[in-house]
Amino acid sequence: MFGDHHFLTLVLINLLGLAGIVVWYFQGRGRPMARLIVQILFFAVMTAVLGFGGILPHWVDQADLQGTGAYLAKSARILWWTHLAWTLVGFVRLYVVLEHRPREARLLQDLVVAAIYLGVALSITGFVFGAPIGTLAATSGVVAIMVGLALQNTLGDVFSGIALTLGRPYTLGDWIMLSDGTEGRVVETTWRSTHLLTGAHNIVVLPNSVLAKLSLTNLSRPDATQQMTLTIRIAATHAPHVIQEAMFAVLQSCKRIVKEPPPLVALKEIDAVAIGMDLLFCVAGPGDRLLARNEVIDLIHRHCETNGLRLAMSPQSYAVLLPATGDQPPATVMRPRSSGAL
Template identity: 30%
Template sequence: MNTIFLPATILALTLVSVLIVRSRPLVLKLSCELLLLIVILACLVARGTSPLPSGTELARHADAAWLRALAVVWWLIGARVVAAVVAIVLGHDARSRPARLFSDLLAGAIYLATVLIILNSVLDLPVNGLLATSGVIAIVLGLALQNTLADVFSGIAVGVDRPFRVGDRVTIKDHAEGMIVEATWRSVRIQTEQDDIATIPNSVVARGQIINHSFPTERRAASIEVPTRSSARSELLLELVRQATLLSPSVLEQPAPSVSLKRVGLSTTTLGVHYYAATTSEMGKAKGQLLRQVRRLFRHAGIENGSPPPLSEVLRQTTLFDSLPSEQIEALSRCLANRALAPGDVLFDQGSAGASLYIVRSGVLNVERRHEAGAIERLGRVGPGEYLGAISMMTGEPHPVTVTAETFGSVLEIPRGSLETLLKKNEVLSAALEQAIRQGMIILDGADAARTCDPIDRSGTVLARIRDYLLSSSGRHGVPNAR
């Protein structure tokens, strides 16, 4: 009875320990399993046997069955430890496709060899007939699973070549384009632009042409054509499209976009734009921005109508003044002063006083802010139809930004006095100006600053002070209803 107690106890403790550490971290699991291997080996050696016991050794022991069980457990735990070490050495990473394939295949080979050793050397079972029979079964299974095996070995070949990783955006010619979300033994799963999942067998992947859009960089090149029916000079059309690329935030500045003439007909001129986007997901956004900016610039330049729009139409197309009736638009247009700009010219500098509102009529302007440390932050670019200077004009405070011309262009200057009369008569215009200032504060100070400038804040906000400052010049303390 005493001879059976020790191996039985060790066997029970081993099974309990394996169950407890099964869900623990890998380091703890390996440490526990190595300790179990040492304890079982010590027990077997102490009883005069080994993990490969012979029949003569076990014949002398009354607890031979328990010692065989311990030897079986020793080999199974050893196989688990070796398979785990192999996985670590190869890099068991979800993004490492060849490591997963090789570690799984090697783990299978390790467990198969372990089973054969246990059957032949520990349990003394004949395996020659089993091996012969398994050869026939392997041939039958190979014929039945030839497509699956082709996918598996193709997966190994693709894994060794490593043309992509999980997370890369690829095109497998004639099959699918999208992001790799999973790569298994049999197939590759691709998430397409329509959020569908395309499953492609590895044998098809290995034979197909693979284009990896994420290597060496995720930057993507694209081209569009811009047809226009216009008799305008080709140089003007090229310059307007180049300005459209400057006004599209999703179009990368480097490498610089290129604009060229593609076709020149009797009534139609087609321009080509070659540009880059940061990622594939940005390509659609960049194209949409570019086409909208081209249309806007063409409209403000009068490309389709043959001549630029009159000043009254420029005001009407500006969102700030689109609520004004025609007679007020005409009156305001007579107060405008045109100012031409060349590249590098400063419209106004940060810290300078301002008492006018500026509407961009043509060209592209840079908006920058200079920090106390001397660093210059570019806040963006503005183009035709956009306006500047509202914050300084409404508050009397110095300009918070510097605006310089990046291209040749012109701006329309509206003195504050001309707007005061309109604000007294049009409540909608007053609200639009306040909204414009709020948006400017969002850009300058972020969303938190914008929230503190809510015009209905009981503590008295910047926008409330703007109303008082602007209307105080006429001795009024409120904006009358436009009706």
């Protein structure tokens, strides 16, 4: 196939391939679109030159491996396959950039890029150098089995990371809570682990295989708004509706809670001493829980003083004064809550 009349065609392909590498290098990583355009242009021109010259990059003939043009033929094919790989990789990276998820899609991106380079390397080995790809693939399979057995735990983390990336139970920046009580914001995902920034500003590194086995709650979906519940007891010195209105005013005056959905006051129980209730309110995100809770507690104390209300003790702290017997003074006994309380 390749003869002396292909000499100029081979020289042109080599020059185009080398020029494409130089231009691609000077484009820089910060311009993915420009890099992709350069890769497509040079690859298209090289493919057109190959077509007009009657050269097939995927076909090996013994004449290709002989004569003075053998080195030019090999280098031209290698450059063509290399530019093909770069063009495909450019499309993959551009897709990730356009989707605005460059970090959380890194695992899938690396996997696809590795598959592209592996396929191109095998193609160059078989189509350029004429090596038996079948034998090479069989040998590589045996080596891969040996490596897989030696790296079972690592590979488990890798494939668990891929499964988590495909399932997308969380993304970078989401606040998640695991079934074992671990809670934090997802700040990084790698091949082997996921990093959480906890509320105490510590980094918790969780292997992906462990994380895939735990049930988790994504506190940032469908949005970051999170409901909180504060249980209080007010002395039963006023009517329940008066106490309810006072506590609702507390929630309305709190600046660190969101007003949509609106806060609620749920009367929960009543006995001879106190009225128990739950204050239900939402905060903008998990990071606001502490400050919002502190503000609500402070406002409860202020409104109780303003409206003549008193906080009641817990049912387990009731004191019962027993009558005096003989020379014994009255005794105080701590009595737990009666099961008959409403």
